[in-house]
Structure formats: C-alpha cells, structure tokens
Amino acid sequence: MSRWRLVYEGPGGEHTGTREALCTLGNGFFATRGAAPEARADGVNYPGTYIAGCYDRAVSTVDGHRVENEDLVNAPDWLPLTFRCGDGGWCTGPDPAAPARTELDMRRGVLTRTFHAVDGEGRRTRVVQRRLVSMDDPHLAALETTLVAENWSGRLTVRSALDGEVANTGVARYRGLAAEHLRPAGAGGGAAGTVWLRCTTAESGVGIALAARTRVSRGPAPVHSAPPARPAWAGCDLAVDLPEGGQATVEKVAALYTSRDRAVGDPLGAARAAADRAGHFDALLRRHAAAWRRLWRACAVDAGDEDDRRVLNLHLFHLLQTVSPHTADLDAGVPARGLHGEAYRGHVFWDELFVLPFLNLRFPETARALLRYRWRRLPAARRAAREAGLRGALFPWQSGSDGREESQRLHLNPRSGRWVPDHSRLQRHVGLAIAYNVWQHHQATGDVSFLAEFGAELLVEVARAFADTAVYDRALDRYRIRGVMGPDEYHDGMPDRSAPGLDDNAYTNVMAVWVMLRALDALEALPGPCRTALKESVGLAPEETARFEAISRRMHVPFHDGVISQFAGYESLAELDWAAYRARYGDIRRLDRILEAEGDTCNRYRVSKQADVLMLFFLLSADELAGLLEGLELPYDPGLIPRTVRYYLERTCHGSTLSSVVHAWVLSRTDRAASWRFFREALRSDIDDSQGGTTAEGIHLGAMAGTVDLLTRCYTGLELRDGALHLSPLTPAELPALSFELRYRDHWGVRLEVDGESARVSVPPSAAPPFPVELKGRRATAAPRTSCELPLH
Ligand code: BGC
Numbered sequence: 001m002s003r004w005r006l007v008y009e010g011p012g013g014e015h016t017g018t019r020e021a022l023c024t025l026g027n028g029f030f031a032t033r034g035a036a037p038e039a040r041a042d043g044v045n046y047p048g049t050y051i052a053g054c055y056d057r058a059v060s061t062v063d064g065h066r067v068e069n070e071d072l073v074n075a076p077d078w079l080p081l082t083f084r085c086g087d088g089g090w091c092t093g094p095d096p097a098a099p100a101r102t103e104l105d106m107r108r109g110v111l112t113r114t115f116h117a118v119d120g121e122g123r124r125t126r127v128v129q130r131r132l133v134s135m136d137d138p139h140l141a142a143l144e145t146t147l148v149a150e151n152w153s154g155r156l157t158v159r160s161a162l163d164g165e166v167a168n169t170g171v172a173r174y175r176g177l178a179a180e181h182l183r184p185a186g187a188g189g190g191a192a193g194t195v196w197l198r199c200t201t202a203e204s205g206v207g208i209a210l211a212a213r214t215r216v217s218r219g220p221a222p223v224h225s226a227p228p229a230r231p232a233w234a235g236c237d238l239a240v241d242l243p244e245g246g247q248a249t250v251e252k253v254a255a256l257y258t259s260r261d262r263a264v265g266d267p268l269g270a271a272r273a274a275a276d277r278a279g280h281f282d283a284l285l286r287r288h289a290a291a292w293r294r295l296w297r298a299c300a301v302d303a304g305d306e307d308d309r310r311v312l313n314l315h316l317f318h319l320l321q322t323v324s325p326h327t328a329d330l331d332a333g334v335p336a337r338g339l340h341g342e343a344y345r346g347h348v349f350w351d352e353l354f355v356l357p358f359l360n361l362r363f364p365e366t367a368r369a370l371l372r373y374r375w376r377r378l379p380a381a382r383r384a385a386r387e388a389g390l391r392g393a394l395f396p397w398q399s400g401s402d403g404r405e406e407s408q409r410l411h412l413n414p415r416s417g418r419w420v421p422d423h424s425r426l427q428r429h430v431g432l433a434i435a436y437n438v439w440q441h442h443q444a445t446g447d448v449s450f451l452a453e454f455g456a457e458l459l460v461e462v463a464r465a466f467a468d469t470a471v472y473d474r475a476l477d478r479y480r481i482r483g484v485m486g487p488d489e490y491h492d493g494m495p496d497r498s499a500p501g502l503d504d505n506a507y508t509n510v511m512a513v514w515v516m517l518r519a520l521d522a523l524e525a526l527p528g529p530c531r532t533a534l535k536e537s538v539g540l541a542p543e544e545t546a547r548f549e550a551i552s553r554r555m556h557v558p559f560h561d562g563v564i565s566q567f568a569g570y571e572s573l574a575e576l577d578w579a580a581y582r583a584r585y586g587d588i589r590r591l592d593r594i595l596e597a598e599g600d601t602c603n604r605y606r607v608s609k610q611a612d613v614l615m616l617f618f619l620l621s622a623d624e625l626a627g628l629l630e631g632l633e634l635p636y637d638p639g640l641i642p643r644t645v646r647y648y649l650e651r652t653c654h655g656s657t658l659s660s661v662v663h664a665w666v667l668s669r670t671d672r673a674a675s676w677r678f679f680r681e682a683l684r685s686d687i688d689d690s691q692g693g694t695t696a697e698g699i700h701l702g703a704m705a706g707t708v709d710l711l712t713r714c715y716t717g718l719e720l721r722d723g724a725l726h727l728s729p730l731t732p733a734e735l736p737a738l739s740f741e742l743r744y745r746d747h748w749g750v751r752l753e754v755d756g757e758s759a760r761v762s763v764p765p766s767a768a769p770p771f772p773v774e775l776k777g778r779r780a781t782a783a784p785r786t787s788c789e790l791p792l793h
Helices: 013-022 267-277 281-299 306-322 325-329 352-360 364-376 378-387 430-445 448-469 506-525 528-538 542-554 578-585 591-597 615-619 622-631 640-649 658-667 672-684 701-714
Strands: 005-009 030-032 049-062 065-074 081-085 101-105 110-118 124-133 140-149 154-163 182-189 194-201 207-218 223-225 233-242 247-258 410-413 418-421 471-473 478-480 719-721 724-727 738-744 747-754 758-762 771-775 778-782 787-791
Touching (some): 030 124, 049 194, 081 140, 124 281, 140 154, 154 194, 154 207, 194 233, 194 267, 207 233, 207 267, 247 267, 247 281, 281 306, 281 738, 306 701, 325 364, 352 364, 364 378, 410 591, 430 448, 430 506, 430 719, 448 506, 448 528, 478 542, 506 615, 542 622, 578 591, 615 658, 658 672, 658 701, 672 701, 701 738, 771 787
Parallel strands (some): 724 771
Antiparallel strands (some): 030 049, 049 065, 081 154, 101 110, 110 124, 124 140, 154 233, 194 207, 207 247, 223 233, 410 418, 471 478, 719 724, 747 758, 758 787
16 A cells, blocks of 8 residues: 555445544644545444534533533534435445445545445446545635446436534543534525535534535536525535436535634635635645645655555644644644544643644744644633632643633543543643743744743743642652642542542652743743843742742652652552453553442552653653752662663553653663554554544544654654754664654754764755754754765764
C-alpha cells in the first residue's frame, strides 16, 4: 500500500466506527467523519460533523443526581445523499456480497468509495463517490457521486439532503445523558437543486447554517422535485433517465457558516451565496489539493519504511485536519480526540503538550492561536484560583467554551456498571503544560511581542497559583503541594485517607519549580515598560517573585529506593501481582476498571496508568533536570534517570496512548530497541485501535502528534534554547536516516538531515539573521543560502 493511501476493502462490520474516525475529512474549522452518505446513526454507522470550538451545555439526571455536561456539538450533517432505481427503495448501503473499497488519499485529502448497490428488484448500480472538506476554503465541502446503471434502465432518482435531526449519541457510555443540542430554525429549498438549513445550539446559542447545491455534472438533464421539508431537514430530488449501462455524475457542494464566523453578516446568507458561487467539484478539488500540497511541503517527514511512513502520514493528516492554519483565526483549543468523534465530549485537556511542539516548528501562528485560546480563558482560571484562595490562575483539567472546569464528577465503569466519583479535576498540572508550551513557543519563535502581549502573563499567572499552592513544612524545611493528582489517573488518593488527592506529586512539584523559574526569565526577557505594565496589571508583588525563588530552592521532591517517588507515601503501597492479573484478564490496560469491579482500587498499589514521574524526563533534558535538583539541594547522579525509568516501566500498564509516546522518548538514550518498540506502539494506536474500540469515538491526537515529534525532536535530540538550535542525534537502528523541514525563528523551510555520520542543516534564502547550531559541543553557523554539516563522531 502506498504511503499516501489508507485502503479498506469490503464492509466495515464491527470496525465501521474506527474506519469512520480514520477516514474523517476536515480542515481545522470543521470535520466530518467518514460515514457513508446514505447512512444514519444506527448503532453501526455514525455520521458526525464537528465545528472547532462549537460547544453546548445540557443537563441530565444520573442516578438521581443532576449532571451538567458540555459537548462539542454534533452539527447538522451536510453529507446525506442516496438514490433509487425506478420506484425501488432508497439505497441504504453497499451490496455486502459485492466488492467494495474505501480509499483515503492523504496527499490530496480525498475519500473515495467504490461499491455496488442492488435493490429488491435486482437492479445493480455501480457507485463511485469522492468527497473533500476543503483545505482551501474552510467553509466548503463537496461530494461527487457517479452512478452507473449496470443491468437496468429507467429512472434514477438521487436525493440530496441536509440533516439537522442529529444528536450527540456517538459514545455508548454517554447514552444515558442529554444529547440534544440543536434547535431547528428553518429549512427549505431555493432554486432547483439547492437546499438550506438553519439551527441554533440550544444553550450556547450558536447559529449554524448549511446550504448545498446539488447538480448533475455529467449525464442527462435532471427533473427536479423536493420532498417535504421538516423543521430540521431539507432535501431535493434529481431524476434522470438512464439507458442500461448509462451513467450520471451528481455533485453536491455544501457550505457551512456559523454566527461566530468573522466577516459574515448573516450565516445563512453567507452559506447560500457560497454554495451558489462555488465551482465544480474538479475546480474545488484542484484548489483543495494545492492547499494540501503546501501543507505537506511544510510537514513531510522522510523516515522509516513504507508502512511506517503511511501511518506517519495518517497522523500528520489528522493532526492538520484538527489544527490547521485555518485554526489560527479561531477561538479553539486542542480537542484531545480531534474533531473526529465524541469521546471526552470534545474537551481540551493537557494533550496540547504533545501537539504544540510540532506546531511551534511548522505553523507557529496556529500554535499561538491555541495559546490564545488559553489566554482568553484566564479570567475563568483566575476565578478558579480565587475560589481556592490563591492568586494567579488555575486552569481546568477539562476545558470547553468558556474555560470553566468541565470535568465530570462521576464516570461510568462499564465493567461494573457503577458510576464512580471522578477526581480528575485535581490534575492541576494542566496549567504547567500551558506554561511549558508558552516558553517553548517563545524559544522556537524568538518572538518577544508574543511574550509581551500575552505569553508572559500566562506563565506568571500559572506560576503564582503554584507558588500559593505550595505550603512551607517546617519539619521538612521544604515547600509541599498537597491534594493534587499527577498524570497517572489511576491514583487519585491515598488508600488510608478519605479526602481525594495526593501530596507532593513529583512531576507537579518539579515542573512547578521549572515554571516559576521560567516566569522569572520571562519577566527578565520583557522590555522594561512591558515588565512594569504586566506587574501592575496582574498586581504581582515583589514578595511573590522572592517566593518563586525561595520555592525553587526548597521544593520537596520525594525519593525512595534511589528513585524519584511518584508522590509522598508511594513506597508504602503494595506491589500488584502483575502476572496473576495478566493471566486472569489478558489485557490489563484498564486496571482501574478491573480493580473497581473487584471492589478494589489502584490507589492501594504501585501501578501507573501512564508516565507520571517519567514525564519529567520527557519535558526536561538530563542537564536541565540535574540543574533543577541541584538547585533544590536534592541528590542527582547520572544513574537516576535510567533507574527511575526502569522502576516505573515495570509498574505501568499504559492505559493511555500518551504513555507509549513518553516511554519511547525516555528510553531513546538508554535502550534504543525498547524506544523503537514504544514508538511503533504509539504509531499503531489508532490504525489498529489498540485501546480496544476507542478510536471509533475519536482519534488520539496527542499520540498522533507525539509520533511525529519523536522522529523530529527526540531522535535528533533537537532542543531550542539560548537562541541556538541544539542537536544530539541518536536514532534507532531501524531509522538509518531522516530528514524534514522546520520553521525556526524567521527562517522558513530549514531542512534538517540526519544519518549515522552527520547532521546537516540547510537554510533557504531569506533576509533573516544566521543562527547557531550546536552538536556535542561543536558549534556552526546556519546562514541563509548555505548548509552546515556537523559530524556525529
Ligand atoms: C489520559 C490523559 C489525557 C486524556 C485525554 C486520558 O486517558 O490519561 O492524560 O489527557 O486521556 O486524551
């Protein structure tokens, strides 16, 4: 199979949902699952269209409790199209006995279905269907259907519709909860072949307008008619007479606008005009493919064998469909599961930590917009901090429209059928991820105005909340952070304590120190007047910065058995009998559910869902970590990292796809073979649906971006600090060479090539100043129009 194609033969059966998620087409503004246009949500098929940042809140009752949830809204469906032969029934899908093929062309962003349909009278029609969601004009999508009357002649009627009779029912676990988010606001037809639909999200009041124009582009002239419109559904029929063997090609072009779009008066007017104006499918395709060509030029990674490249392209493809250059103009965050399904309700977690490094070095404007999504929600984060008695800002673990905490208080364990308390909102470390991204963005772009405008404010506000959370413990003579959760969600409290939360999660404590130090650096990097203005506007007292410094010298970081402890008291937990659990259950990635169903809890054991302490080695270089620990007067020796990695690796069940990315990263310097295994695991997580049925509910965006980042930053040892590009390549044996382009500061298209012998950096012509490149203490200068090569040995 080529590196640009994802091909499925035959019917999807129980994997239909996974295929739909992986065949999603999108452009950063909206995305549509790869469901069949003739299908409706029926337990097997699940058509879904999601608009970036379009959320709605609804209230449900669960076990007598009032539960409020905000969902990324399943928007009206632009795709519906079906047909019938003569007076036969409407086609509801391919003939399961005939060959059928679904092919995703990732290079051009086109999904093609080829199948046969046979009706009750045995009339056989061959169908070839192509679709796109335009990367050129983010409001447009198009579907082209060619129908061939293979063994019959007569009237072919095509029905094309817009369907607002949809709800958020894509995730079985949520089905007991309110799912209706759309209120109809009119539907109908205009000139022959055109339909429109308008609705409003129930609580958030976002107006959504769709218009579509359907015409026969090749074949006999059609007779138009219109089935009666319903409040949230409008369709049109086009009928043509075909001889046996004859064919017709029908094009549907849809336009989607919302009341939040810019430069738009009336969304429905804009949608109707756009659908009317849009060119033919082929013209739209040309512009769409050209837009993709530009994206691929900026992002392609040349590495691995043909199949690895295909999956890597799939990851890049879905990443760019979720957060594209079009996202730069939106108020949207990074939805953990893409715009591809309804898992986690389309919420924004800390996963941007895995996504922004990619964007910083290719599409910094998009990265900046995603950080601005956080900045716009600083008022909500400040309110959360005030409520907790803190200065600064506490960002929510799950974020949606307005930045309030969206994490649920209960979640369903499908294994036991019980609703159990969900304390994941105690994952305060989400703020650290935002602050980390701010600093990385600044390092990649060198953009001081970004810091001045809002980057430094984010960093400082996060640092302040952590400084206020830290409490001085006289007995230890250290600061402690109590009552939080780390990234390992399987521990939400101590077994012998009724209050949820853990003390001194090492990841949180160390990164809090790092963030406080970077906040001080950011203040220092600001031009004087900006620094004064920022301090004034947030009311940063001199004693607060002094506290940052004090904490950065005396934060508590627990250790046991010569390794960093995940949290205070970790060493008192029991060891799990891993062999027994594996033997009994096989797949134990969801150990939390298994133990809860047994009436037990992960809190009693030394088990981790995913990397927690090890996140430190993922985010910080060994030198940086050593520096931090030395500053804290804590022990550091060169064996600390490998020892700690080994310790937790043996106790981690990888219940999150993020886990394999982090493990591939932290093993890359000490065990290249194991690192490669984890890399490949991360690479296979969605294409093989390795978390067992979760891909159907949305892709795992962090893991997808993480695989690209592993190749481009981890295996090349690429670090951005002190205004220089640092390299330290150590590639797995399976990866003899790799090359890709990146944007660094004001240089576009900087090519980096690494093989076993050397690293080469080539810089295209520009007026930007040269920059230093460093590899193992050797320094070279990369200047426009030149290449520099540094030997590895
Ligand atoms: C992981 C979190 C992640 C979330 C959304 C969870 O399973 O444990 O770390 O943020 O999924 O991707």
